[in-house]
Every structure is written in C-alpha cells, then in structure tokens.
Amino acid sequence: MDLEEIERSISTPSEQSNQTQCPKANANGISDDASAPLRAFAGALTLSRMPHVASSQCRQEGLVRTHLLLGNEALARGALDAGVSAAYAYPGTPSTEITEYVLRSPEAAHGDVVARWTANEKTALEAAIGASYAGRRAMASMKHVGLNVAADPFINSAIAGANGGLIINVADDPSMHSSQNEQDSRVYLDLALMPCVEPADQQEAYDAPAHALDLSERHRVPVLIRLTTRLSHSRGTITTGPTRPPNPFSLPEDPKRFILLPALARQSYARLVEQQANFVGESDASPFNRFIEGADRSLGIVACGIAYGYLLDVVGDSFPHPILKIGQYPVPERLVSELMNACERVLVLEEGFPYVEAKLRGVPARVSPTVHGRLSGHLPRTGELTPEAVADALGRRRSPTIAASSAPIPRPPALCPGCPHADTCAALTEALGARPSGGVVFSDIGCYTLGALPPYDAIDTCIEMGASITMAKGAAAAGLRPAVALIGDSTFAHSGLAGLLDCVRENANVTVVIVDNLAIAMTGGQASSAEGRIESLCAGLGVDRTHVRTIEPHPRNLADNVAVLREEIAYVGPSVVVARRECIQTARRRARSGQSEEAGDR
C-alpha cells in the first residue's frame, strides 16, 4: 500500500462519518439520509483500539488499513468500536468466534468491556438486557437454536425495550453444517416485532453493530443482527471506522417499562405495535437496504443478506434488471412496492427460509407480479444458498466443469483418538449389554453425540440441549427399563439441572451419565459453567450422595467403570455417574503451551 492511500484513508473519514454514523433523524425518528453509502464508515484507525490481529501488520506497514476477518470477528470488532460495554454468550457453531474475539480483545484485557461465557443463551441475553437497563450498550450472541433457549427474554425484551443500545447476534446454520435444524431467525421477528440487520458481507458485519445500536437507542428497542454460516465463517478484507466511547451508567427514565405486569405490558405492547411504522420507515431509509435501478423490468431481484454477494458474483457489473438489496427488517415496504409495481416478475434470493418471498407472495399467492424463489421451486427449498443455485435461478449458464471423481467416500467427523467419550461409550455399551432396538440411551448435544456413529453405536437420541435427562425420565415413567441419559458437563449446566431436579422430585428411575471432559469441547474448549461443581450440584439438587459416582473413562479402567455403571443402572431411583477425564484436545493444547507450537489446527 502506498503512503498516499494511507493518507487518503485517514483524511477523509470524519466528514463522511458525521453523515452516516449518526444519521439525522426527523420528527418520527426516521433517518432522512437514505442514500448515505455504507462504505463511508471506512476511515481512519485509532491504533490504541487495534484488534489483536494487527501486531505483525503494524510492524510491517507502520499503519493498518485493512483486516482479514471472519464475519463473526468483523461483527465483534464493529461492536467494540461502537462502544459495546457488555458481551454475553453461550458458545455454539457458527456463532462462537464473535465472543472469542471480544474475549481476546484489548478492550476486554483493559476491562472496558465485560465479556463472559454464560450457562446458556437465556442467561446470556438476560444479562445483556440487565446491562442495557443500566444504560450500557450490550450484546448477546448465540447460534440459531440458542435463540430458542433465549426466546422468552428475546420476545419480551422487545416489549420492555432497551435503555442502552441492545443487540442480539444470532448466527443461523442453513445446510446444518453443525446443527440439528436450519431454522431462520428472521421468523422470530414476526413474534417479537423487533427490527433486524442482516449484513451482506464482512464489511457490513463490521458496520452493523454501530448502526443497530443507534437504531436500538433511537427507538428504545433491542435489535437482532442475523448472520449465516457462510458469512460467520468466511474471512474478508474490511476497513475499520472511527471508535466511540461506551455509554455511561444510567438507569432508565421510565423504569416501569421493564415491569411487564399485564396492565403495564398492554401499554408497552401497544407502543411496540405503534412503533412498527417507524421501524418500516427506518428500513426504507437504511443504508443496508438499497434499490439499484435497471432498465429491463421484465424481472426484478430481491437479494437478502449474503445472497446479494452471490447475485453480484454471478451477474457481474452489467445487469439489466432492477435489484432491491435487503439488509434491514422489517421489510422496507416503500422499496418493495417500488420493485413490485415496476416489475413483471420478482425473484427473491435469500439465505434460509423463504421469509421475504412468503411476505411478497401473500396468501393466497398474488397474481401479479409473479414472485419466484424457494417456495416456487426456482431455488432449492432447503439448504444454504450457493452461487450455482443463484445462477440456475437466473438462467445463467454454469462454467464448464470436469467430471466428478467416483473415488471419494464420505469421511464423517469422529471422536478424536484417545477421546474420553470413546471410553465412556464403550463402558456404557458393555454395561447395558444388548440394547433393545428402541434404544435406552438418551443423549444430547456435544462431541459425545458422535457416539451415535460406528464403531460406538452407543446412543439412541439427540434432539436439543438438555433433552437427554428429561426424555429418559419420561420414557422411564412410560415403562422403559433401564433408562439412561448421556449428557456433557456443559450441556448439563446449560439445561440439564432443571431436568435432574424433576427426576429427584419424581424419584425417576433414571441413570444420568455426565461426561465431564472439563471443556466445551466441540466449540473449541471454553470453560463449562459447571466446572468443579458437578457432584455438588447433583447432590444439592437432591440426588442421594451414595448414588453420585465418579469414574475415570480410560481403557485401563474399563472393568471397574462397567461395574459402577451396572450398579447405578440397577439402582431404583435417580443416580448419576460422572465420567471425568479432560478433553484430549484441550489437554494437548495445555501441554503444548509454553513449548514450541508448530503449524497445526488453530
């Protein structure tokens, strides 16, 4: 990079950012700065606020202008630069790197931001709501199914509102790369009546928090930021913008808003419903939503989030049709009407559910213009969007390819060699003997879910976080003998405790095997909230202390472990076996730290 370019990047931003970072609001609180280019956030850097990635680059260039960041990291950087004071999360792919980045940041090291892994997504969001109540800018981050866990505070916080800016960052996982479903978090917007920003690329992921926090503070409402796997886990070059200080501590001017007693909640809910028109106005004026003219109106395109990038990749610079890029919800009604009125046919490109397509079609599907998308079959109904799917929907020819090879066979993920879960699975399978085909081992979400695969074939169910204990209890009450739950240490802390309390109260004939590898291993080895207190938690919930047993899952202990499991399975009443040995990955990392670490998995 030449010096002129550096100087340009420093000298231009202040005037631009004055326009765009604090859009002028009219009497309705709606920005009248519809055309402000989002990229105007680009600008000078404050070196003292540089992210951890920069050290070597600083040496190299003397100054840093661009960063190569994951969408998740760009969002985290943007939130820190936008003055977030609190970041709470439960790890979950593909959302984990948002909070990892905040935890590694200088801001966290200096105590400028409180960043914590919490017991689950609900406690994360509630803590963020509390920080917002106290006037701070706050965020909670989670994967899409985590929003189900946090749905109660999510929906009700929209009614209570925000004091300091509050954003909820949710990463959806279409194609289920690391998830049990591909639900689309935008559907929650219709329940919560909350605005949402959906970045199209890494730069917008960086820009989104400042914009969403401003939106949140203007309207005193939490704002969802929706990402999907391909943005969360893709790096892109971004330019950071100016930073701003955190909010001071300040309690809400109208604290009654946060008391959702029916009489008060009715007022708050009525206000939220009234605000919807303002939210739509914000969307119509948002720099995240753009109408791009095109002369050929036989077709119009709606491209949401990263679908806009796929569209540009496929059609290049010259595209004859009008495009509506959507990156902020509720759906921008003026812009959508403009497109719908102008075009004979509208193709909706969106990642996840046919959310916008369904709204545009109406019920029953409207006659004109014809709306195409995932519902009409012009794009696949399931799975993540790809540039190929977009090209096909536009009738563009694909590039020629060479024939696929028939040699590759599937290579599913597997437990690591030496994983303690493998030893627990082996001991459990031996202790149970031949299982009936209906199954007796109810399991949960974590690395140990891989125990469902050969050669283990050790578990029979995996539905959602915490379901193992309660499903086993329900099946036991329905007549299943034996009924075993297999759950990880962190999942137990996340949502197993209440189920075990149910077991105690009902004296359920359930054996709960808690595989404690001293880490949230699947997401990179974060500390579990239950670390060091699993046995005391179980006893505290009322499990008979003599039936809270601890084993070390290791090949050398197989016979002893099988014996302990058999005893507890035979016991009539709730029992717990804690199978504790550290995750082989975190143990290896710990052993290596301080020693030379070569290229390897990072």
Next chain:
Amino acid sequence: MNRNVILAGVGGQGLLALAGVIGEAARALGLHVRQAEVHGMAQRGGVVQSHLRYSDRPLHSNLVRMGTAQLVLALEPMEALRYLPYLSPIGAVVSNAEPLVNVSGYPPVRDVLGEIERHPTHRLVDAAALAKKAGAIQAANMVMLGAGSPFLDLSEAALIEAIASFFADKAPSVIDTNVQAFRLGAAAAPPS
C-alpha cells in the same frame, strides 16, 4: 488478477493455517480476499475445505463457483479428488501423496494417486517426509503451500512474509521450520 483456490484436507491437518497464510499474503499485497472456512463438528477428523479467493477487484461471494478454481491444493489425496468439480478444466491439482485413512472403505491408494496423475496439470508431493526434513511433521501444510505456490500468483517473498506474520506469536524457531518446509515443498519434484 483473480484467483480461486479450493483447499482440501481432513480436520486436524492444519488446513485453516494454510488458508490463513495465503489469505494474509494476499491481504498484505492489498488484494481483496474472501476465504470460507469450516469450523465446528467437521473439524473432528472429518472433511474440511476452504474456498479461498483473492483479486485486485472487489469480490462479492465467499464461495468459489464450480468450474472456476485455478487450483485444488490438498493435504490428502482422496480429498483432492472430492473437489474436482470446482476446478477449471485448465486448473491444477496439487496434493500431498500420503493418504489419511481414518474411514473404512478407503479406495485403493494406487487408484486415487493414479486419478490425480491423469489430470493434465498435477503435482504430488510427499509432504510428511519433507516436513520431517524441515524439522517438524506438523509443518506438512507449509510443505504443501510451497508445492502449490507456482499456481498461487503470489510472490515467494510475500508468502514467506505471511508465514512469519501468521506465526508471529510463536517462537522464532517455529517460523524458521515453517519457512524451511515451504521452501522444500516449492523445490519438490516439479508439476507435470
């Protein structure tokens, strides 16, 4: 310039570090970069791949379109074959020759290597042997970076600088080992 690269391997082989070094080299040269990664469950010994794109013009998609990759760079030979549909018909396949057999039913190794060798532009490298020679078996990914470097359109100096930058928080000997691994990979039997 505009490069589309598919990086392929198995969880734990250091594919993200390989992607990170190339991406950093391109970023430091002032290019636009997009790099899709696989995190999470698949990293447990499963299939991992990275779509890596860099260009002097703005990029919009995180994913490489099928038939447009100039290079499939693989840390494992069967994984190289998995991504052939992404390769441009005139693209190159550069792969580690040593299979990682962690599944039953792995096809005969001779067939896998033979299929790579039938590709018009290919390079097979014994990454483990060269990594050991460089001083650490874990540096096999940097051997493959060297082996793929003729097809990356990035200078050797930029790639070596990126290795130093990527491993900047490690001991200096780690950087030396990885740079040496890169050089050995670059000097291995030339592509055919």
